Amino acid sequence: MLVQETNKLFPVFLKLEQLSILIVGGGNVGLEKLSAVLNNSPLTKIKLVATSINETIRDLAIDYPNIQLEERPFEESDVDGADIVIIGINDKSKSAEIALAAKSKNKLVNVADTPDLCDFYLSSVVQKGNVKIAISTNGKSPTVAKRLKEVLNDAIPAEINGVATNLSLIRENLNGNFEEKVKQLNELTKTLVSKQMTLEEVNKPGQKLWQKIVFLCLFAFVFMIIGHTVLSYVPFEKLIGSIKTIPQFIDTKMFLMMLLCGFLAQMTDGSLGMGYGTISTTFLLAIGVNPAIVSSRVHAARVFSSGVSGYSHHRFGNINKKLFKTLVIPGIVGAALGATVAYFGQKYSTYVRIPLSLYTVYLGFYILRKAFSKPTYETKVKRAGWLAATGGFMDAFAGGGWGTLVTSTLMSKRRSPRYVIGSVCLAEFFVVFVSSMVFFILLESLPLFDIAGLIIGGLIAAPIAARLVGKLPIKTMFILVGLLVMLTSCNTLWKAIGKLL
Structure with a gap:
């Protein structure tokens, strides 16, 4: 009976950076062995001994201070400080002699x-x-191993690392001992390999929930505005005549300015996680709009742009659900209070414009400072709820600041920029939705045609910004946005002071 030969090697992954390696040989074979070690464990302590060492190995040693080169013949004492010995010389008898000397001192040996x-x-x-996969042919054919490496390298997407990272985050949040965590992870992952369930069905219950909520809120808000518009501008008894008068309410120049402002503001907000309200508010204040009206217009426009932005971030997997849930409720409460205070303070608009301008100057300086300051990291975010409540209040009252305050604070505490920006943008939708509803109820109307440009510009920019998040020159954008906000706010402040004098 013939017994098929099998690979009886036991696969392990060594922590080489905690061990020492001796490499004998300074030619091409020695270089190949050295490169293999450095590619996987670049901080490993390595001693290389050879009668002749080529220039490529010498160049590597310059970049890796953990490599010790000794150009001389091998001595038996060389193996004393090594845990592993790798031999890469062309002399078979000398290789056998060195291997015997190393094994006599209980060292693990590899001979090319x-x-x-x-x-x-x-x-x-x-x-x-x-994620790392090691391939062995039991020493039979390095060529087969090399070809398998090429095939697997092309077949396995780079995103597999993200899958492993996400599963690691899930594991950290699971409760119970090791055995219970394994069972919970098994329940989470077994549906992915089930033939009875597609990937869309796996994603459907949890992944689509917030997308549905955003869609329903947007639908309700659009329905409310359309209803108000129909009742206000299109009386049923004069339907045709009213339709003809609609263009009279549209200022083309203002619409185009708002379109550009909405696009730039949302591009900044969607890619940096901040700036929409700040840029829009400073622009509207600069052209003389009442502060309370400014906030209502900006938030009405942001309902649409932040909805699309939050949906896009959710679609691209940029949301940390735990962080989102921590931010959204306090942010909503703060926004409702801020919108109420802004409404009742509108009769003091001349005086309110000065502190608002000072506030936006500060926001511009705050953004500009982020471009040059070195981050001081903390390992844990404390009082994130209070941060969200403060950001929501100032955002509704002053027309901006949610992203500038919340995003930058969270990113300064070693939070992943991708998940911070995505989570803050999704929470922002609910914050501006609530503040817009409060403004609509208190002001009893929304200037639809005035904010149409902001809405359309933001809708165009939102999916583009979500795709570009993390890929733009962040420092340059911080500088440009900060300077723009500061200059515009200083101009508004100067005009406001001039009116009082």
Whole structure:
């Protein structure tokens, strides 16, 4: 009876950076072995001994201070400080002599192209971030291992590292001992390999929930505005005549200015997680709009742009649900209070314009400072709820500041920019939705045609910004946005002071 030969090697992944390696050989084979070690464990302590060392190895040693080169013949004492010995010389008899000396001192040995003298083999490796696959042919054919590496490297997407990272975050949030965590992870992942369930069905219950909520809120808000418009501008008894008068309410120049402002504001907000309200508010204040009206217009426009932005971030997987839930309720409460205070303070608009201008000057300086300051990180975000409540209040009262305050604070505490921006943008939708509803109820109307440009410009920019998040020159954008806000706010402040004098 014939027994099929199998690979009886035991696969392990060594923490080489906690070990020491001796490499004997300074030619091309020695370079290949050295490169294999550095590509996987670049901080490993390595001693390389050879009678002749080529220039490529010398260049590597310059970049890696953990490599010690000694150009001389091998001595038996060289193996004393090593845990692993790798031999890469062309002399078979000398290789066997060195291997015997190393094994006599209980060292693990690898000899190039000599399987019989090896205690282990160096495998072909496919790596995607934290995911690593080692391939072995039991020393039979390095060419087969190399070809398999090429196939797997093309077949496995780079996103597999993100999958591993997300599952690690899930595991950290699971409760119970190790056995219970394993069971919970098994329940979470077994549906992915079930033949009875598609990936869309797996994503449907949890992944689509917030998308549905955003869509329903947008639908309700649009229905409310359309109803108000129909009742206000299109009396049923004069339907045709009213339709003809609609263009009279549209200021083309203002519409185009609002369109550009909405696009730039949303591009900034969607890619940096801040700036929409600040830029829009400083622009409207600069052209003389009442502060309370400013906030109502900006928030009405932001309902649409932030809805599309939040939906886009959710679609691209940029949301940290725990962070989002921490921010959204306090942010809503703060926004409702801020909108109420802004409405009742509108009769003091001349006086309110000065502190609002000072506030937006500060926001511009705050953004500008982020471009040059070195981050001071903390490991944990404290009082995130209070941060969201303050951001929501100032955003509704002053027309901006949610992203500038909340996003920058969270990012300064070592939060991932991608998930901070995505989570803050999704929470922003609910914050501005509530503040817009409060303004609509108190003001009893919304200037639809005045904010149409802001809405359309923001809708165009939102999906583009979500796609570009993390890919734009952040420092340059901070500088440009900060300077724009500060200059515009200073101009508004100067005009407001001039009216009082």
